[in-house]
Amino acid sequence: MGRRALRKLPEGLDYSTHLLRPETMQTPFQASDYFSDFPQDGSADLEIEVGSGKGLFLANVASAVPERFFLGIEIAKKYAEFIAAKLARRGLQNARIMHGDAERFFAEQLPDNLLAAVHVYFPDPWWKKRHHKRRIMNERFLKDVARVLRPGGSLHFWTDVQDYFEQAVELIATKIPLSPPHSVDEATAEHDLDYRTHFERRTRLHGEAVYRARFEKP
Ligand SMILES: C[S@@+](CC[C@H](N)C(=O)[O-])C[C@H]1O[C@@H](n2cnc3c(N)ncnc32)[C@H](O)[C@@H]1O
DSSP, X not given: OOOOOOOOOOTTOOOTTTEEOGGGSOSSOOGGGTOXXXXXXXXXXXXXXXXXXXOHHHHHHHHHOTTSEEEEEESSHHHHHHHHHHHHHTTOTTEEEXXXXXXXXXXXXXXXXXXXXXXXXXXXXXXXXXXXXGOSSSHHHHHHHHHHEEEEEEXXXXXXXXXXXHHHHHHHHHHSSSOOOEEOOOOOOOSTTOSSSHHHHHHHHTTOOOEEEEEEOO
């Protein structure tokens, strides 16, 4: 996966509050332990993004919707640190990034009926057929997504890989207790960074198709 180098992290910036690590977190996960403004009665909305990359979605959505809370999960340390620094620099108190494996975190640490939304944008495609089993949109993970979403909560899935999209839609239709896919329209980009994620930006600037769907938990 070709990627440009990340900008250097600003020296002296303390991003420790924004960077979470699963091994130091309580199980089951409780949002109020990590977001100081999260109401103790759990009445606010919490959304999780899986595979946050450079954090464009997380930073944009957290500043656009300050009354909601957002946790990104990123397995690559340098990206997780880069995102933590971005969130800290912008003073976003409703967003955190966890450096870890989203599949394990969903399976082992998230309680049932917790989340208002799960976002999966441009997950690693694992092109070779023998590697398809490594794709994150697998049956076990999707069963966990359905379990941890609260009723009415949404799974957002976007990709540029048509066969991955079709496989995931088919898997959800046959095995996962979520609605049929709702289609999602492409928005016009008003400026150079007006995309859901960096991968959406790159795909659209290359003139390639993006497949988007939203599924609901009944
Ligand atoms: C192709 S990139 C897409 C990044 C971003 N979502 C975007 O659209 O620009 C996929 C990202 O998912 C991360 N990732 C892969 N497997 C993961 C896992 N099990 N848990 C958390 N992050 C993961 C990768 O490190 C990478 O940053």
